Amino acid sequence: MNPTTDAGSVFRHALRAERIKFTTLPSLWIPPLLALLLTPGITTAVGAALGGTEPHLTDDPGAGVYYGLNFGQLPMVCFGILLIGLEFNTRMIGTSLSAVPSRGHLYGAKLTLAAAAALVVGAVGTAGAFAGYAATVPGEWAGPALVRSAAAGVLYPALLTVFCLGVTTLLGNLTAAMGLLTPTVFLLSPLLGGIPGAGRVVQFLPDRAGQYALHYADDPQIAYGHWTGLLITAAWTTAAACGGLRAMRRYEAAGH
Amino acid sequence: MIEIQGLTKEYAGKRVVDDLSFTVRPGVVTGFLGPNGAGKSTTMRLVLGLERPTAGRALIGGDAPAGGRPYAELTQPLRQVGALLDAHALHGGRTARGHLRWLAASNGLPERRADEVLAQAGLADAATRRIRGFSLGMRQRLGVAAALLGDPPVLILDEPVNGLDPEGIRWIRTLLRELAAEGRAVLVSSHLMSEMALTADHLVVIGRGRLLADAPATGFIERHGRPRVRVRAVDATKLGALFGGDAVHRLAADGVSVSQVDGEAWEVSGTEPERIAALAAEHGVVLYEIAVQQDSLEEAFMRMTADSVEYRAGSAATA
Numbered sequence: 026m027n028p029t030t031d032a033g034s035v036f037r038h039a040l041r042a043e044r045i046k047f048t049t050l051p052s053l054w055i056p057p058l059l060a061l062l063l064t065p066g067i068t069t070a071v072g073a074a075l076g077g078t079e080p081h082l083t084d085d086p087g088a089g090v091y092y093g094l095n096f097g098q099l100p101m102v103c104f105g106i107l108l109i110g111l112e113f114n115t116r117m118i119g120t121s122l123s124a125v126p127s128r129g130h131l132y133g134a135k136l137t138l139a140a141a142a143a144l145v146v147g148a149v150g151t152a153g154a155f156a157g158y159a160a161t162v163p164g165e166w167a168g169p170a171l172v173r174s175a176a177a178g179v180l181y182p183a184l185l186t187v188f189c190l191g192v193t194t195l196l197g198n199l200t201a202a203m204g205l206l207t208p209t210v211f212l213l214s215p216l217l218g219g220i221p222g223a224g225r226v227v228q229f230l231p232d233r234a235g236q237y238a239l240h241y242a243d244d245p246q247i248a249y250g251h252w253t254g255l256l257i258t259a260a261w262t263t264a265a266a267c268g269g270l271r272a273m274r275r276y277e278a279a280g281h
Numbered sequence: 282m283i284e285i286q287g288l289t290k291e292y293a294g295k296r297v298v299d300d301l302s303f304t305v306r307p308g309v310v311t312g313f314l315g316p317n318g319a320g321k322s323t324t325m326r327l328v329l330g331l332e333r334p335t336a337g338r339a340l341i342g343g344d345a346p347a348g349g350r351p352y353a354e355l356t357q358p359l360r361q362v363g364a365l366l367d368a369h370a371l372h373g374g375r376t377a378r379g380h381l382r383w384l385a386a387s388n389g390l391p392e393r394r395a396d397e398v399l400a401q402a403g404l405a406d407a408a409t410r411r412i413r414g415f416s417l418g419m420r421q422r423l424g425v426a427a428a429l430l431g432d433p434p435v436l437i438l439d440e441p442v443n444g445l446d447p448e449g450i451r452w453i454r455t456l457l458r459e460l461a462a463e464g465r466a467v468l469v470s471s472h473l474m475s476e477m478a479l480t481a482d483h484l485v486v487i488g489r490g491r492l493l494a495d496a497p498a499t500g501f502i503e504r505h506g507r508p509r510v511r512v513r514a515v516d517a518t519k520l521g522a523l524f525g526g527d528a529v530h531r532l533a534a535d536g537v538s539v540s541q542v543d544g545e546a547w548e549v550s551g552t553e554p555e556r557i558a559a560l561a562a563e564h565g566v567v568l569y570e571i572a573v574q575q576d577s578l579e580e581a582f583m584r585m586t587a588d589s590v591e592y593r594a595g596s597a598a599t600a
Contacts, residue, residue: 034389035356042387049379050372116370120427123329123364124387126353278331 032130039125039134047138052107056100060146060182064097065153072161086166087174087240090151090158094178094239097150098232101143101182102210103203105189108139110199119278132194132273136266139190143183151178170241170251177238177255184255184262185210188231191265195272231261282307282466283328283435284344287337290323290490297323299490300337305468307434310461312481312498313470316586320490321470322366325439328352329364341435359388363428364437368420368444373413377404377423380412384427394430402426403452417444425456436460438469442476454480474582488586498578505585506576509550510557513570517545523564524549546570 047053071092112118125131155175159166193202210232217223218233227233228247235258237244238251249257283305290298298320305311315321326332328339330353340349341362355361371380381395399408402422407415415423421444428436438457442450457480461467471477477484477498484501486494494505514520524532524539524547532539537551549557554571561568576584 031356038357038387038389042383045379045383045386046375049375049383052374111372115372116367117372119326119331119367119370120384121387122331123352123366124359124384126330126355126358277333278326 035125035127036130036133039127039130040137042124043134043138047108047142050111052111053104056104056107057142057146059100060097060104061150061153063100064091064093064146064150065157067093067096068154069093069157069161072158076162085240085242086158086162086164086168087170087242089162090154090166090174091178091236091239093154093157094150094182094236097146098182098185099207099211101146101186102189102206104142105139105186106193106199106202106206108190108193109135110193110202113193113197114199116278118276122276122278128273128276129270132270136187136190136269139186140183143186144179147179147182150182151175154178168241173251174239174241177235177251180255181235181239181258184235184258185232188258188262188265191262191267191269194269195265197272197276229257231258234258234261282343282349283437283468284340284349285324285328285337286340286344288324288327288334288339289336290320290327290332291335297490298327298334301487301490301492302337303485303492303495305435305466306483307466308461308464309482310457310467310469310480311483311485312477313468313485313487314474314477314582315470315472315487315493317472319472319487319586321472321487322439323490324487325364325366325437325468325470328437329362329366331366357388357431359384359390359431359433361431361433362435362437363431363433365421365424365428365441366437366439368417368424371412371420371423373415374411376409376411377415377426378408380423381427381430384430388431390431398426398429401429418446418449421445421453422449425453433465435466436468438467440470440472442471450476474579475577478578486582486585493585502576502578502581506578506581507550507584508576509548509574510552510554511542511546511548511570511572511574512557512561512568513546514561515567515569519564519566520545520547520561520568523561523566548574 196202214230217227234254237254288301343349385394481498484498539549542548
């Protein structure tokens, strides 16, 4: 027995373990798979159904291309929550910590897996959404904002997923994270965004800000630029990830 | 080996583990005994670094000069310590093999170890079944398989026979004895002395988080049990007059205690059978039974922990 035991190999082993955890549990790989199907699928279906007739679909190609992402982001939020939330709720976190006692390495491996899986979903989903949109909606879909919009399409799901993972780690509880994050992203933020007074605040929420970077056209209601929107989401994600790391370092896996 | 030094854990000012020190030595099964709520599981979680001690420490591999280190500092802990703390602390949606595969990967162990330990735990046929369909006994076996994954020199098992059928219990006993015979340090907890009597070479008894005994299993009764003399007389009324009533106080003054155990038999402790026979003869009581009885291990344990039982019938039993 001559194990290489430097910090690098600890992380590599932890990441490999996280990858196996991911592939061996359907509740973990089904959500990103769903996002991968919904993001281009709904865009293409809506494009095929309404593309020729509904003019506002084509006003801002950014809005049209990412119509499916409105639905695709739901499973990604769940993915971020489930990745660590399931461990808290099944107390499996105790088993994980006894296998990888270095809290930073365990958390870092989870974060890396979440980001990597979400980047794949973002890249493939965005490519698929553009292809589906181009095939079904007449008119120009390329434009000067194409590169920025496509980059946001790849990065936004990853930032949102890691944000949810961080918040869930901070809360240390699956149910609490579901209760906080899902209604915020799916109800509060889109609904309040339409109310003039609330919109000024809500536009700074991580999902609103990041989604603005997807659009081609400028919105006079939004107080920041498209790239800045993505940076605002990135700031939320960084804060959540750091908060999660702090919580993980302090976590005590108490008994039953 | 495991070196526990002054280990203390408080929750909101309440001491659950109180200045605990003992050593788990290689080559023997150390039985870790105490009533429910005595702090056994908390101690084990402290050893694994799952909780932080309020004071003291637990070192794996020996004391500090011998290179012992806290569990949290181990880089490939499964190769050094195998633990089964909570058979339910896993996700039921994975297969048994899936669960062991990620564990193996986390410590750089080859994935074939998963199938090897499944076979060793008698779960080879259930390798591809989802864990949620497992009985408690199968979960315990899976937990033992996980503990053996890294072929570790130290094993820590919290109540491993819980939920096992008689065959499973015998399997655990034999396995623990074999693992110790191979030179490993084995720490196994139980709230049942009768179980430990059959398995452990060494006993560590705690109550309310405090160390009550740390001694070899053989000779434990001689040290902590209390010999009694069982007495029966031809005329039960006469014997009753000899031991009952005011006589109790007189005898207690000499350090002798008596109690009526059933209709006509009495148990006397704190004196020798010769003196009882002499006393009976003096009062003309004809005895037909004078039997020296030793406490069972269970009774010695019950007496030792009687003052430290956290939850009794009638109070909130939450263990």
